[in-house]
Structures are given as structure tokens and as C-alpha cells.
Amino acid sequence: MDRNKQMAMLERLLEIQFVAIELNLYLDTHPCDQDALNDYNCAVEVLMKLRAEYEECFGPLFHFGWSPVNGREWQWAEGPWPWEM
Amino acid sequence: MSSDNEKNDDVYESERKKKDQCKESCHKDFMDMQGCCDEPEFCELNTCDGGMMMPRPMLLAHAYVPWQRYERAFSPREALMKGTLFPELWGVYPIPE
């Protein structure tokens, strides 16, 4: 799969992840805000789906047991690394 | 791919709710401030000041910020571009060009 498709898929993922990060910080200081809680869970649901789709095509996003790898090769070490993309 | 993006944005469209601006009923609206309140006396812990909720009591020689209230959100794409999900936090300082 080409680099452009990888960047496009990753950017969709980063957008939703950023929503989760922002709501996470907001909830740290507004722990009972129901709207924020709902939106956070919404973001997590979409994010998990996007991460699975991205990893299927381009390998694991996380190490230390947080992402599966296929049984044939150790994709974690493969490039490109984030500062090279 | 683009329809997925729109779908993701729609998810956020449908989740966004508007709350009333802080007015006479600010004490009631305020109960959502930190969210944690079934206790009406918590309302007394904050003051409505021109639409901004400040903590109460405020003591001399102590610093406070107004409480942000989550009412609207940018779309995920716009949020990532701008660096915040919240329109009320965008433009509170002049955007450097």
C-alpha cells in the first residue's frame, strides 16, 4: 500500500485520537460532565475501529503487548518511524 | 474513505449538545460545571460573573481561572488543525501568523 494512503488513514486516526486527548484533559478537571463522558466513549469506539484497520494494513501502532502482530514477522521494528513520515 | 470521515464527523455532530448561556438560572446550569452535583449547596461554591463561572469563595492572594463549560466542539479535522476541540478556547489569545 502506498505512502499517501498510509498518511491519509493515519490522519483520520489522529483526528479522532486528538478528540479523545482533549476530552481526557477536560474530564480530568470536569469528571462528571456527562456530555464529555459520552463523547469520549464515542471517540474511543471509533478510534479502536480505526486503529484496527490501520494496523491490518501497516502493522502495529503500539508495543509491549498493546497491539497484535501477525505470526510471520516482527513488524514493530519496521519503518517508517514517525519522524520519517 | 471520505464517507467514513463524514460518518466520523456525524458521530460528533449527533453527540454535541448546547447548554443555555449562564443567566438567572446560572446556579442550576452551573451544577454541570464540574458535573459532580446533585447537591444544591454546591451552587454556592461558584459565582456567575458576566457569563463566566468563577469559584467561590475567592480569597485574596489566590489565583483562579473561570471554569470552561463544554457546549460545542469543532469537527475532529478542524480540532486537530487548530490545536483544540473547543471553540471557546480558540482565539482567546490572538492567533500568531
Add this chain to the structure above:
Amino acid sequence: MWIYEKALEHPVRVSRPNVKAAKMIITQYGGPDGELGASLRYLNQRYSMPTNEAKALLTDIGTEELAHMEMIAALVYKLTDGASCKEFKEAGWEGQYVQHDHGLFWTDANGVPWSAKYIACLGDPIADLTENMAAEQKARVTYEHLITCIDDPCVKDTLRFLWQREVVHFQRFGETLNTVQEWMCKSKHIWNGHKCDCDKKD
């Protein structure tokens, strides 16, 4: 503990390599108001915060600052990609080349190495949260200076993202200060010349 995600928080692009810009931007890597200092300051202050909310916020913002440090590293990497020693000299950054080649290192824009003197932890939550708010303001201003001084629009976009994050962090630390001060009023019975209203609760 920390888990690493193999992606930048926000994409980093440059229009072309520019060693002069890299020399300026490195201040947000290892300078007094940079992301390394921010993340270590917040992650270290967690241990002496009195409320769970403060511990959570410091953990989360401290972690996000590590992600910002990575973005600065990516910017410098791309801005110096393929640059020759001659280009480093023209940019006035030959000291960097001589000592580090294309490697990164934590210094400010004048080559002064990072120091733990840039951060504080007094163990007093009001002092520490106030220091954090000051740090976010200084970082915000530094990004404004960088955005003014650098012409590349792609680089400006990344710096503007980081600039806005400082504004949001300032708000969060302020809200935590609100809560911690309320907590201290209740638990330490601060006298304010009148009967404290929160004495009525519990």
C-alpha cells in the same frame, strides 16, 4: 508506566530543509521553556499533589508534552535532513554539527544545555500549579516568537498547533488550581477574615 504509540500527535511537515530554522526551534526541545522541561516538571510533580484529579491531570499533560517533544525532534530532523557541514556553517550552527552531526541534543537556541534548574517542585500544590501556569505562558510566548521568525508555512502550522496546546494546558492547570485551593480551604481551614462558606459543607 509508559506505552509508546508509533505516530506523532500531529503531522509534521516542512517545505524544505532549513538549518537556521532548526537552530531556533531546538529551544523547544532542550530550552528553558521547552517540552522536555515541561514533561519532566509535570510528571515529577504528580507525586506530591494532594488530589487524584491533580495527579491525573499532571500525568496526562506530562505525557502529552513528551509527544510534543517528539514533534519538535521530528521538525529538527526534517529541517536538517541531508544538510551539509557548509549549510550548518551558513546557519551559524556549526557547533551543533561538530558535536552531534545530524544527531539531536537538548540545548536552547544558543547551545546552552538543558538543566534541571529550569524546573521546580516545591511540594506545595499552589506553588507548583502556579509554576506550571507560568511555564505554559512562557512556552506560548516562545512559540509566538518562533512563528514570527520562521517563514515556512508548514512549519508554522505545526508550531501553531503546539502554541494552542499551551493555551489549553494553562486553562486546565488553572482549573486544577481552583479545585486544589477549594480542597485546601476545606481541609486546612484557611481563615479569610470571615467564616469560610465551605465550612457549612460537611
